Amino acid sequence: MLELTDITKTFPGVRALDSARFELRGGEVHAFMGENGAGKSTMMKIVAGLFAADSGTIHLDGQQMRFANPSEAKAAGIHTVFQELTVLDNLDVAQNLLIGREPVRLGGAWLDKPALYAQAESILRDLGIPLDARRLAGSLSTGQRQIVEIARAVAQNPRVLILDEPTSSLGRNEEELLFSLVARLKAAGTGIVYITHRMSEVFAFADRITVLRDGRHILTDESANLDRPTLIRAMVGREVSEARHEGAARSAEIALEVTDLRRGQDVRGADLTLRRGEVLGLAGLMGAGRTELARLMAGIDRPDAGRMMLFGQSYAPASVRAAMLAGVAYVSEDRKGLGVVLPLSVGQNIALPSLSRLSRRGWLSPTRLRAFATEWMGRLGVKARGPDTVVGTLSGGNQQKVALAKWLATAPRVILLDEPTRGVDIGAKAEIYALIRALAADGTAVLVISSELPELLQLCDRIAVMARGRIAGDLPAAEATEETLLELAFHEPEAA
Amino acid sequence: MSARATARMADLGLAFALVAIVTALLILNPAFRDPANLMGIGRQVAILGIAAAAMTFVILMGEIDLSIGAVASAAAVVTALALAQGWGVWAIPIALAVGTVFGLLNGALVVALGVPAFIATLVSFFLAQGVALTLTGGQTILFAADWFRSLFATGSFLGQRSAFWWLVAVFVLMVWLLARTRFGAQVRAIGGDAEASAMLGLPVARVKLMVFTLTGALMGLVGMILIARIGNARADGAIGLEFDAIAAAVIGGTRLGGGYGSIPRTALGVLLIGVLNNGLAIMNVDFNTQQVIKGALVVGVVLIDRWARGKGGTT
């Protein structure tokens, strides 16, 4: 029914999709799987009309389609429930359900409110959703909002429904509700694309499974013909050829120790030990809580509960500055949004966290700042004309080096690197790896969060895996394989 | 407490404040009790009411319009000149056109160029003041057109002045637009979350442009009522209206940043300011003290609203 052929999509620096294909039948649930960054979301955003493909074709019921925006895709009967909710807090449930297609009379001059609520109530009743149509969406729980989002799509009798990790924020009752909705659509002949990281759901509900890896199509098969190890192998599948890092003699001194750290739904009792001079990898699926954990350690967010020790002393940073003064630095995964300040110069960026240290009673000397920036540009090999170059004009790799330089310049004892090589070309990657190893050799404790397992295997001494807000386990890198790590990442503890 | 319950509490608080002030005035001051005075309040709030209704739309959508006082003044001056030149009925479409053009300019700057609304409308403020000042040369423009004055302000119908009926008409129009049209639903949705609205396929740019333009057109009407009431036009005739309009909307519970607010509640806010102005004036509290009170009131109301919603997640 829906057929995507030879879809290629390139973003600056990354080929997200490389002649990928996908085929969906009416009345089936088709699980769409792959590691983080395999291209699943990009593919579905193309179907939903949010991105345009560079090349390739989309056929719906044999007809070639091209969607310029989400409305066109919807008009063709393709509805998508993204992870980012589009439920509007200031409207009530009925208005949210029927937004953009409210019942009107007199050629649109009169909004038929009684009909609006009648329709909404009948939708809720039909779908068996126990929500009041007049309740403000802002007062609903995340799970309930997710249900409203799904109901909005389901109520439009879609030909194709794409669900992007729909169960990530659902409670058990809501999950059952979702599965009954899916079953009902399926019976009505709708094709359902189901993106998820939960293996148990895949085997329980999917008729067929497609695996994508590095933007390419790997396999499509009946789920009955597949098992868990096969799937994991298909998702990993790379030649594990890169040379492993030789596990250096580890120092026994504990740099940072985290015990039963908790914050909201993201971090639910994490324990982690980071030693001097080691590179510790932190693996996990999207939403496992890795970034959130790092933010707690860096003093950006405050934990609800739990304890942190830094070199044997109690450590509870009240601010980023406090963490910095204690010798802990965090390099954000969101380089353009949080890591560097794009409109400012390389020099301004590098000096930013060190300004106080560089000043004499609050006064700065431009010569001294320039020298400082130039020195760190040299140490990290930032390729820019000079410290006055605007960071926004640099390549991803060089921006990342600026982000690293700015924090290394604060002389941290513990450095937390969140996706340090995302969107960075191969050459710069190798340089960044060498830099990280050199840091560890100098006695810095390094934590590397990465979604690229080969990167962790190559770079780290030890790898911890996070799943659903907890550390599911950790292994010496020499003993770990992508399979064992993924097994841990898919770990589903009993719901607490 | 649910958002709806909070809103209800706010309504109650506002109504209570209104009743309290009115009661106090009724007891304390005989002049206030005079029926002629009470009727007069309706007339006095006509201009503020129309401006506040328009401002409610703009704020509800998550924007702001600082130009309305200047635009209304410009429309007033142009119209007065047209009337003085004997253009007759043509003065009416001219007034509306002046307002509409400035509204379109605001909308275009915000939508097409992404200029922050407070800057875009400040530019319009400059231009509109320029037009008004240049045309008047600092003088007061006199005109004689009894039909016009009667039509927009002084005429009497069912015991109320025509200005009051214009206010009623605009309120009905705005209530209908906001509560009973798809357009109103879109305004509310965009104010709630413009990005999500765009993802849902709502015509965000078009709706924003329309709201700014509608506001401009209504300022044309305000300009006409203004000169019809007093029989002449000055370049600074409606300067400061933007502040009173924002005050009324905000006191009426319209949330800065968008998404929450309603015309009936703004009407309560208008009434509160109207009664306050009237009562304070009768008690010989001058205009300037009123300004101080209103200024403090606006900031206070916004602060309380912010506090009631709890701290936003600012790092």
Place this chain on the structure above:
Amino acid sequence: MTTVAALRMARTRRAAALLRDLLPYAALVLVVGYFAFASEFFLNTRNFERLVTDSATLMLVAFGMTMVILLGEIDLSVGAVVALLSVILAQLMAAGVGWPLAVLLVLLAGMGIGGLNGVITVLGDIPSFITTLGMMAIATGLAFVVTGSVSVAIMQDRFLDLFYDDRLLGLPVPLWIVLGAFGACGLYLNRTVAGHELFALGANQKAAALSGVPVKRRKITVFVIMGALVAIAACLSAARLGSGAPGSVPALTLDAIAAVIIGGANLFGGRAFVSRTLMGAALIAVLNNGMVLLNVNIDAQYIIKGLIILLAVVLERLAAGAR
């Protein structure tokens, strides 16, 4: 987007950025040239001095506004606060307070008002245009209430001399004050930790916070500095008029914002320069002065200024690569 379109857009942006940077200088040269040609009184020392003393108030306020806009905020209350502070100053002196103490008290009052704006905006998490709009209403009202709506004459000649008539090294004192404030603001922005952090803070508040910048303290400080500059501006204004006049000066607020925008500041913060603001303010000062000399309708200045700001805003958005 195709590569061709991307290239074309990049070219438009570069061209717009160039024009944006040239605008204050080019417009100033054009306007000065025109007035020099059109009026024999324009290019002489006396007129220049008058221009400087007349525009000193604007200059000071515009420097402060540069920092506020650099943060991505706005201050709509400055015109009203200048009026209020000048009235307070005049009344203090009329009540027999010596001028040095009166000036000091007004300076403190200005910083207090600025600080209040900052605290409400930053700690209350309220848009600054609302806070300062409220402050504008309060200050305007208070100025009239305090004086009973009449101007208060200033009788202390020493004050009038010092803030208006006196010369230092042959130049009028107001010019020295403007130069001093210009230097101080320049030093603050370019040579201090706080100033450097403001650029990062204005461009990307979250990233700055993650780099350890004390966001709230820095923002409130800027509002306090704005208040101090407004207080000095009020002293100059009162000295020039010889009295404290309660009539608020909305034109002052608009002119100050105009000067910063003409100076090419980013409307969302992160990019603003005192030196370019100086050019923008000079342009506006020359316009005000020249139009009086030429006896043209002084009111047309609003339209001319409005159109220049419109041009500046459009260029800035194009240069920033808006949508």
